[in-house]
Amino acid sequence: MNRADCVARDEADPLRVHRAAFALPDGVIYLDGNSLGALPRATGARVREVVEREWGEGLIRSWNDARWIDLPRRVGAKIARLIGARSDEVTCADSTSLNLFKVLAAALRLQSARASQAGGERRVILSERGNFPTDLYVAQGLADLLGAGHVLKLVGFDEVAAAIDDRTAVVMLTHVNFRDGAMHDLPAITRRAHDAGALVVWDLAHSVGAVPVALAAAHADFAVGCGYKYLNGGPGAPAFVYAAERHLAALQDDPFAQPLAGWLGHRAPFAFDPGYAPAASIDRFTVGTPSILALAALDVGVDTVLAAGVDALRAKSIALTTLFIEQVEQQCAAFGVELVSPRDPARRGSQACFRHPHAFPVMQALIARGVIGDFRAPDILRFGFAPLYVRHADAWDAAAALADVLAREDWKRPAFRSQGAVT
Secondary structure, three states: OOHHHHHHHHHHOOOHHHHHHEOOOOOOEEOEOOOOOOOEHHHHHHHHHHHHHHHOOOHHHHHHHOOHHHHHHHHHHHHHHHHOOOHHHEEEOOOHHHHHHHHHHHHHHHHHHHHHHHOOOOOEEEEEOOOOHHHHHHHHHHHHHHOOOOEEEEEOHHHHHHHOOOOEEEEEEEOEOOOOOEEOOHHHHHHHHHHOOOEEEEEOOOOOOOOOOOOOOOOOOEEEEOOOOOOOOOOOOOOEEEEOHHHHHHOOOOOOOOOOOOHHHEOOHHHOOOOOOEOOOHHHHOOOOOOHHHHHHHHHHHHHHHHHOHHHHHHHHHHHHHHHHHHHHHHHHHHOOEEOOOOOHHHEOOEEEEEOOOHHHHHHHHHHOOEEOEEEOOOEEEEEOOOOOOOHHHHHHHHHHHHHHHHHOHHHOHHHHOOOOOO
16 A cells, blocks of 8 residues: 555545544644643633533523533443443542542452452452553552551463453453553453452553543443543543443442542432432432533533544555555664564554654654554554544655654753653
């Protein structure tokens, strides 16, 4: 395939109309939507409406009149459609890390209750060494806080299934790895964990909005994810939390199984009862007052994904990443670039990642040319492909730009070695 073929493919692409829904700067190829999604054009108008009319004119009345109080569940119900869950099993609240703390605590409490009935305590939280660090930190902190002898066991990506045994309480995994894009077989690992008596907590941060997920079909237990990557909700957008209805029912007799007990997690928040009684629904995983401005932006972002459909996005994602990998390997092999993402698209999320000994300055030189990807320590060039707005010609041009940066050794300029607070 040459560049003309890419342009022709873009013209025939049924998803090309969705690119116009985003405010993309001229001259920029944006391959970092797996870290921060692009701005939907409709977001500004929606946020202004909330600020100027609902807040400015409606004031506090808008909690009812504009249904602010229902917004976490309304947006959660939309996300449920993207992750194959029931609408009443998902809500939006807090950050991914906080939601992970909540569901991991609940899963461990469920396992403790089971052990008290059947005997044989399970103390192992199983994860992989390459998991996103904050997930590992949350597990370490929770284990220390509980003081019940839980340990975090880390294994290699392909060693997870074999490591699940009768000591495993919870398997905690990110569906698509943040560093290299490798994707776990969510149904198979969930089934393996259940067969061994374990529960599973999935982090869908790099999946939702780009990769089809079917939590209910997989009989998944708990899941969390963020709203600012493929969901295009804006920097720091609220996260979401999923809990299977069967677990919500099982937790009803344990008020503090979700230990961040907040007033909006109460079954009657406006009764202002001094004693905590959790909601009988997913609402128990909320804590404090929702961020309405941020949720309004996320609502628009989720709509951009729903308008296209995840299956269509996945098909284009595979085409884009495959094209990019082929072109980078053809044009950059002589410059020490090595593919680290899975070659099999069925095992790869919506990103393509390469190793290079000078990855940081190479990426900075590429960004200076208007091709925005990102760097992940210690030596990864990471490129995320958001199919809503990335074109086949963009993938072609980005590979050519990378080859030129490497051939000209632009990355050797001192300016490209200076690191900011965010890399």
